[in-house]
Amino acid sequence: MQTQTQLRVQRREFHAMGTSVALIAPGDARTADLDLALDEVEREFAEQEQRFSRFRDDSELSEVNRSEARPTRVSGPFGALVERALRAAVATDGLFDPTLLAAVVAAGYDRTFEDVIVTAREVLRTAAPTGRWREIVFDLDVLTLPEGVGLDLGGIAKGWTADIAVRRASDILPWGIVDAGGDMRAFGEVPAPGLEIGVEHPFDAHVEVLRLALTHGALASSSIVRRSWGPNLHHLIDPRTGRPAATDVVQASVWADTCVEAEVEAKVALLRGVPALRELAATLVLEDGSVVTSMPAAA
Amino acid sequence: MEAKKKRFSKSTVRALAWAAGGVAFAVPWVAFEFVPPAASSAQATNPHVVVVPAGSKVTVLSAPSGGAGVKVIRSGSSSSTTAATPTVKSVPVTTTGASAPPP
Numbered sequence: 586m587q588t589q590t591q592l593r594v595q596r597r598e599f600h601a602m603g604t605s606v607a608l609i610a611p612g613d614a615r616t617a618d619l620d621l622a623l624d625e626v627e628r629e630f631a632e633q634e635q636r637f638s639r640f641r642d643d644s645e646l647s648e649v650n651r652s653e654a655r656p657t658r659v660s661g662p663f664g665a666l667v668e669r670a671l672r673a674a675v676a677t678d679g680l681f682d683p684t685l686l687a688a689v690v691a692a693g694y695d696r697t698f699e700d701v702i703v704t705a706r707e708v709l710r711t712a713a714p715t716g717r718w719r720e721i722v723f724d725l726d727v728l729t730l731p732e733g734v735g736l737d738l739g740g741i742a743k744g745w746t747a748d749i750a751v752r753r754a755s756d757i758l759p760w761g762i763v764d765a766g767g768d769m770r771a772f773g774e775v776p777a778p779g780l781e782i783g784v785e786h787p788f789d790a791h792v793e794v795l796r797l798a799l800t801h802g803a804l805a806s807s808s809i810v811r812r813s814w815g816p817n818l819h820h821l822i823d824p825r826t827g828r829p830a831a832t833d834v835v836q837a838s839v840w841a842d843t844c845v846e847a848e849v850e851a852k853v854a855l856l857r858g859v860p861a862l863r864e865l866a867a868t869l870v871l872e873d874g875s876v877v878t879s880m881p882a883a884a
Numbered sequence: 885m886e887a888k889k890k891r892f893s894k895s896t897v898r899a900l901a902w903a904a905g906g907v908a909f910a911v912p913w914v915a916f917e918f919v920p921p922a923a924s925s926a927q928a929t930n931p932h933v934v935v936v937p938a939g940s941k942v943t944v945l946s947a948p949s950g951g952a953g954v955k956v957i958r959s960g961s962s963s964s965t966t967a968a969t970p971t972v973k974s975v976p977v978t979t980t981g982a983s984a985p986p987p
Contacts, residue, residue: 591974591977592977594977596977596978607978609977609978762977762978764978767979767980767981768980769978769980771953778955778957779953779954779955780977780978781957781974781976781977782954782976782977782978782979782980783976783978783979783980784979784980784981785979785980785981786981787981790979790981793976793979794942795942795956796956796957796976797954797955797956797957798954798955798957799953799954800953800954800955801953802952802953802954804954804980805980806980806981808981836981838980838981840952840953840954842953859945862945863945866952866954868956875941875942875943876941876942876943877942877943877945878942878943878944878945878956879944879945879946880952880954880955880956881952881954881955881956882944882955882956883955883956883957884955
C-alpha cells in the first residue's frame with residue numbers, strides 16, 4: 586500500500602472553547618468564501634461556548650447548575666444537547682455520564698485547565714457519586730436536575746458544536762473539515778483519497794502513531810495523558826468509581842458518523858479498552874506505547 | 885566493666901571517605917545516562933517534522949462492519965498481522981490526539 590497524493594488545502598484557525606479550532610478547506614476555494622465560512626464557524630463556536638462553558642458564571646450551563654433541583658426552562662440548543670447526552674448515557678449503560686461535574690471537581694479539575702496545572706494538588710478529595718443522570722427530569726423545555734447534581738457537557742458540547750458548525754460551512758464551501766482541537770467533522774464531498782490525519786503519540790505530539798485518510802463523518806480523540814495534573818489525576822472520570830479512570834489505554838481515537846458520537850465513543854473506548862474495538866472503528870494507544878486499531882486499511 | 889567501643893582504624897576511615905566521595909561523584913553521571921535525549925534540532929525548529937519510534941507496534945484487528953469514513957494509510961501493511969509502524973514522511977492536513985480542554 587502506498588501513500589497517495591495529498592489533497593491541497595487551506596487552513597484558518599481561531600481560538601474557542603479553550604482550544605484551537607481550524608477550518609480546513611479546498612486549496613482552490615476563494616478567499617472571500619473561506620473568510621465567510623470561517624466567520625460562520627467562529628460565530629457558532631462563540632455562541633455555544635457562551636452557552637455551555639462551566640467556567641463562565643453567566644453561561645446557561647452555570648445557571649442550570651445553580652438551579653438546585655428547581656425546574657429550569659432551557660433554550661432549544663441547550664435542550665437538544667442535554668437530550669443527546671442522556672441518550673448517550675442510556676446507550677453506553679452509563680459509561681458516558683453527563684452528571685460527572687462533582688466527580689471532576691473532586692478530582693481537582695475545578696477551574697480552567699491552565700489554572701489547574703498552576704495549582705496542581707496531590708490529594709484526591711472523596712469520590713463523588715455518579716450515575717445520577719437517571720434522576721434528571723427533562724420535559725419539553727423544562728429541565729430539573731437532582732439535588733446536588735451538576736452537568737458537565739464539556740467534551741460533548743465541543744463535538745456537538747463542530748457538528749452544527751459544518752452545516753454553516755457546507756453552505757459556502759464544497760468540502761472541508763472543522764477541527765476543534767483534534768475532534769473533527771468532515772463535510773461535503775471530500776475527494777478521494779481523503780484528507781490525511783495524523784494520530785499523535787500521546788507522549789509526544791510531534792510523533793505520529795498512525796496516518797489516516799478521512800473522507801466523511803467524524804474523528805474524535807480522548808486521552809488521559811494531556812490533561813493530567815498529578816499521579817492518577819486526570820479529567821476522564823470512570824462513572825463506575827467516581828474517580829479518574831484507571832485504564833491501560835492512554836489515548837483513544839474513534840471514527841463515527843457525527844462528532845458527538847465519536848466523542849462519546851472515544852471516552853467509552855478509553856474505559857473499556859481493546860474489547861471496545863469489536864464494535865468501533867478506533868485506534869487505541871496503550872500505556873506500553875503499542876497501538877491497536879480496528880480502522881480499515883486503505884485499499 | 886563497660887565493653888570497649890570498637891573504633892575503625894584511620895586507614896579504614898580514609899578508605900570509606902574515598903569510597904563515599906567516589907559514589908557522590910559518579911551518581912550524577914549515571915543519572916545523566918537516563919535523561920531522555922533532547923529533540924533533534926530539526927524537530928525543535930520545525931514542529932511538523934514527524935519521527936516515528938522504530939519500536940512502536942501497530943496491531944490491526946478486523947474492522948467492525950459498516951462503512952467507516954476513515955482508512956489507515958500504512959506502507960507495506962498487511963490486514964491481519966502485527967507490523968512495525970511506518971515512517972511517515974509527508975505532513976498531514978491536521979492531527980488528532982488528546983482532546984482539548986472542554987469549554
